[in-house]
Amino acid sequence: MINSLPADFHMHTHNSGDSDAPMKDMIESAIQKGLSAICFTEHNDFDYPDMPDNPPDGFEVNTEAYREEFLSLKPAYEGKIELNWGIEIGMQPHLSDKNNDYINSYPFDFVIASNHVCHRKDPYYPSFYEGRSEKEAFLEFFESTLENLEKFNNYDVLGHLDYIVRYAPSFDKNYRYADYADILDAILKHLIENGKGLDVNTKSLYSKNALANPNPSKDILIRYRELGGDIITFGSDAHVPEHIAGCFDVATEMVKACGFTHYAKFSQRKQEFIKL
Template sequence: MSKTLPADFHMHTHHSGDSDAPMEMMIEKALQKSLSSICITEHMDMDYPVTEDIPEGTYDLDTESYMSEIRVFQDKYAGLINIGFGVELGLQPQIVFQNEQYVKKYPFDFVIGSNHLCHGKDPYYSDYYENRSEKEAFTEFFESTLENIQLFDDFDVLGHLDYIVRYAPSLNRNYNYKTYSDLIDEILKTLIDKGKGLDVNSKSLYSEPSLGDTNPSRDVLLRFHELGGEILTFGSDAHKPEHVALGFDTAVELVKSCGFKYYTTFSQRDPKYIKL
């Protein structure tokens, strides 16, 4: 492990519909790893489709309860670790107004905008890929991402840009930046024009099987740098304590190899640049 790991700005606790991790255990693990700062980013995915496995409201965050608990631990751990109050907001065209109103309502330190759903289907599930090629599925995902960030921009970084490759039938074996460069470049240019950044997500480095790359991939990060992008946060996407900051050594070296010299943290939505 390197001497100093960057801040982990993407993690979930029991307030997220897909995690049962106690908040204090996530904080304690961050302290064990000598992190100086973290941001908890619970899921808020409004209008997430209901299925047999996903009851209505699974990803509707009880933000008041979440905010109350995080304030307790911000006070308890003051002087030991900075704990940001964040959210991972699911982006969809039909809920732009609801998302705008939601972000305005709460004093978030940091907002991740994530494309989890493409026209009502999540690439996490196999039915997203049925009756079409992976290329068609990937293309729709990137088209959907571009549409979402053109319609809504009250977020700080785009979450795990090529998230789809974690769950595609062939994972990332049939994926490369060049095949989708027109769409990905438009996504990156839109982010840069709007003053937004990227979540360098390490989950695909420690998931089983490992993809051997971050989300977004090294080639996408390299292109972001070439286009003038500057804002990068690191996120483990941890849903359990043992995954906090996991894969960060590899992610840091990958980011450095793309030419980045700084990463970013946020407080009250204001970026701070920290030397890698």
């Protein structure tokens, strides 16, 4: 049987500080939508800045409890859906060794590396953009992403590369790949040289302030493919069951138009390519 939608390899449950979703409900939603496989990727951001609306336990997952819940549910869905256990690790330059040790301590199937904190500030908050142009903010974000990647290599895909446009004052209105081509190309070349992929993250397509592109944008995906990149995963970044595989139909057609014929899923940190 050929499934119409790709596997969803980016989602969060109550094990992440910003979600209340039961893991079981996420699995049931994925089955209902006809997915063949999913991967849980709970947040783990060590040393996240102190912000007034932080979750009580911050963004550090209780990994033992997360693992225990996953293993308790997995047998019940054998033959119904493939379940994988992953993590979304928050990069910061001074955390490279700590993140590496953490990932090596657990048998993750899949690791997303994400740039949520840029020089002690999260671009989610308006304060990141105060006193400067959006272009300056975007450039700092991309430069810090490359800085992180040059220090940290224990991951499979880079999460939502241009995540910053979701939260910029003008969203993507003033954002063009061409304006940041040098730094974005440096990031893409680094990923390709190190055998790493991109998380095609669809949250921007279905969220309240919906954008025209996933993260990363179509232009970045085209450039990644032009440079020889061929590893992409699909991720809804769902925090509630109804958002699983959100806008995957749109994203699938978009990546095919960018020249991709396959996507990847991971188990035990090993990739398997699936035809689109």
